[in-house]
Amino acid sequence: MRITALAGGVGGARFLRGLIAAAPAAEITVIGNVGDDMTMHGLRICPDLDTVMYTLGGGIHEGQGWGRAGETFGVADELKAYGVGPDWFTLGDKDIATHLVRTRMLGAGYPLSAVTEALCTRWELPVRLLPATDERVETHVVVDDADAPGGRRAVHFQEYWVKMHAPDAHAIVSVGVEDAKPAPGVLEAIGEADVIVLPPSNPVVSVGTILAIPGLRQAVADAAAPVVGLSPIVGGGPVRGMADKVLAAVGVEVSAAAVARHYGADLLDGWLVDADADSAAVAQVEAAGIACRAVPLLMSSPEATRAMAQAALDLAAELAGPAAGPEA
Amino acid sequence: MRITALAGGVGGARFLRGLIAAAPAAEITVIGNVGDDMTMHGLRICPDLDTVMYTLGGGIHEGQGWGRAGETFGVADELKAYGVGPDWFTLGDKDIATHLVRTRMLGAGYPLSAVTEALCTRWELPVRLLPATDERVETHVVVDDADAPGGRRAVHFQEYWVKMHAPDAHAIVSVGVEDAKPAPGVLEAIGEADVIVLPPSNPVVSVGTILAIPGLRQAVADAAAPVVGLSPIVGGGPVRGMADKVLAAVGVEVSAAAVARHYGADLLDGWLVDADADSAAVAQVEAAGIACRAVPLLMSSPEATRAMAQAALDLAAELAGPAAGPEA
Structure with a gap:
């Protein structure tokens, strides 16, 4: 089974762990958000790609969900002593090594997709991680x-x-x-997928930014595979992050149903909302032409996260019809 | 009193401490070697300038004479994990911060002299540190x-x-x-000096590289100030480093007298050799037209180093003639 997921940072990376646990034999391609990328101290930083890489590679700081476990701040303390750089963003030493390698490879002319592949080699990722685009967005x-x-x-x-x-x-x-184009492999991963999953990542600044790359949203909408998403909004608010603020900024109500409608029935085939908080949304989402199920949507444990991913795969199998079911 | 010194790395930096102790009220300008500079991991590294800066700024690793005290290696360990970079050169985290600031400023178009001044501001150096040139040598x-x-x-x-x-x-x-030119301030520091000192730095790859910059050697030779050097060779070998190997490479005998002759009587007015090992060299050096004194030349303690610097200043005062002496 080939699964393609469009992922942001912390929430997306955690969900991907559940997806791997639910489908250990699947070939999973992750299309990662690059909209948060920035250059600081001359270093090119890709927070979402790195969060996915560190999380799935076993290097993540589990407590905070981003950055490296056992991180140190020798460089950052010295940069402060020099009075250089913003005081609101602190780069760890281990993390800086990733950025040094990336910056050097980009400087040598490699596209971000090739750099990401090279970095991931060291981490022996159980998925293929592609930046959504090689261009800067x-x-x-x-x-x-x-x-x-x-x-x-x-x-x-x-x-x-x-x-x-x-x-x-x-x-x-x-x-x-x-001016951006999907990175090499992105459109193929969408077109050849058996299932396309939208994790409970930020629908505006994570998944939304991926879908905004010219040609990418249409490829997902046109894909033969069922497209199933999980609501990042539970009980009228984001489980983490600032989705409420950025949804409001684009004129979308902060609710599980509204996010599904925002993605649209042309894109989404199925949608999962939280069983405890948002059962009432099921009918609203289905009224918009999107199959909807209510299941527990809090990634409170690895097992809960695996079950969420399994529910998404189950809904996808159901939507794919009898041919994909066990009775075929 | 204005003192200008041409310095390499570890030995030069240690000597400069002694010079500051011997002449605490002097305005000291240090012209630093840039021939060891290199780019690694995309970072511009200036080992000799940094050794002087860290030593005089109080940040040096006293035991090894280079690098930072309390250094950590978080970045380097990760770079190794990525399989990136040579295994024979390890950059510490604190040191990397210096290189990040330098690389970023150079990338923004600042010349090395301006970058060095900016870096030194933080260290509150008791000297003015100038790279010998802003060009890459x-x-x-x-x-x-x-x-x-x-x-x-x-x-x-x-x-x-x-x-x-x-x-x-x-x-x-x-x-x-x-294609190199002396950096801004270098020729002025030579021309306006009351004393010019050549510390016991490597006469080929440190002081020699500084003097090789077009116009610089001539400026020292033409300077009104007495030029006094200290032999880096004691008893037929270098006190530290590889001066023996690089002297041999340029066809110069590895002896205190030969190094003085290598600098030349047109450049040097005075030369200090080690009293224990090289008293016999005094006559040879003086025969070459260079005033020579034998004094202890091992920087075995701060006081021994101060005494060496004092001996150089004393010889300079003697060479400058009665006008500069206490009886004037």
């Missing part, structure tokens, strides 16, 4: 700023989230997305 | 290599010294030196 967020002309300014997503802690936002802009 | 060493065409090849000085441990060498090449 940076998510910027328009926020209030009384000192700016017009009273608003656009900030890089990392500044919005890490420095500003996600204030109210007016718009989300994918800088460079018009 | 890299010392390469021609060594035997049975597999190379002609049986020889040229390697970067760092590879020669750190990786190969200084085998016999056939030639020393300063790559890029023809």
Whole structure:
């Protein structure tokens, strides 16, 4: 079975662990978000790709869900002593090694997809990790700023989230997305998949940014495989992160049903909402032409996460029809 | 009093401490060697400038004489895990911060002299540290290599010294030196000095590389100030480092007197040799037209080092004539 998943950072990476546990024999391709990428201290940083890589490669800091286990901050402390760089973003030493290798390879002319493959070799990932695009696509967020002309300014997503802690936002802009193309292998992974999964990642700045790459959303919508997503909104709020703020910024209600409608029936075949909090959403989602099931959607343990992934695969099998079922 | 010193790495930096102790009120300008500089992992590394900076700024690893005290190796361990980079050169985390700041500033278009000044600001150096040149001048060493065409090849000085441990060498090449110019402030520091000191640094790959920059040797030779050097050779061998090998490569005998003659009477006004090992060299050096004194030349303690610097200043005062003496 070939599974293709479109993933953001922490939530997506955790879900992917459950997906691997649910389908250990599957060939899984992960299309990762690059909209959070940035350059700092001259180092190219890909937070979502690295979170997936570290999580699935066994190097993640389990407690915080991002960054490296056993991380040290020798470089960062010295950069502070030099008075260099922003004080709201701290790079760990182990993490810097990843960025040094990436920056050097990009500088040598390798595309991000080749760099990502090279980095993942060391981690012996049980999935194939592809950046959504080799081009630079940076998510910027328009926020209030009384000192700016017009009273608003656009900030890089990392500044919005890490420095500003996600204030109210007016718009989300994918800088460079018009000129981006899906990275090598991305369209093939979508076209050849038996199942396409949208993990409970941020529907705007993670999965939304992936889908915004020209040709990518259409490829998912046109794919032969069933497309099943899991709601990142449970009980009217995000399980983690700032999905509520960025959904509001794009005019989408913060609810499990509204996110399904935002993705759209042309894209989504199936949708999972939380059984405890959002059973009432099932009928609304189905009314929009999307098959919907209510199951527990909190990744509170590896087993709970595996069960979520299994529910997504089960719904996909159901949607694929009898040919894919055990009775065929 | 204005003192200008031409310095290499570990030995030069240690001597400079003694010089500061001997002349605490002097304005000291250090012209640093850049021939050992290299780029590794995309980071621009200036070993001699950094050794001077860390030593005089209080950040040096006292035991080894180079690198940072309390250094950690989180980045290097990870780079090894990625299988990236040479295994014979290990960058510490604190040190990497210096290189990140430098690389970023160079990338932004600042010359090395401005970068060095910016880095030194944090260290509150008691001297002004200038790179000898803002251009890239890299010392390469021609060594035997049975597999190379002609049986020889040229390697970067760092590879020669750190990786190969200084085998016999056939030639020393300063790559890029023809196109180099003295960095801003260098010629002024030489021309306006009251004393010019050549510390017991390597006369070929440290002081020699500085003097090889077009216009620089002539400026020292033409300077009004007395030029006094300290022999890096004691008892027929280098106190530390590989001066014996690189002197042989340029056809200079490994002796205190031969190094003085190598610098030349047009450049040197005074020379200090070791009292225990090389008293017999005094007559030879003076026969070459260079004033010479025998004093203890082992930097075995801060006080011994201060006394060496004081002996150099005393000889300079003597050479400057009565006008500079206490009886004037």
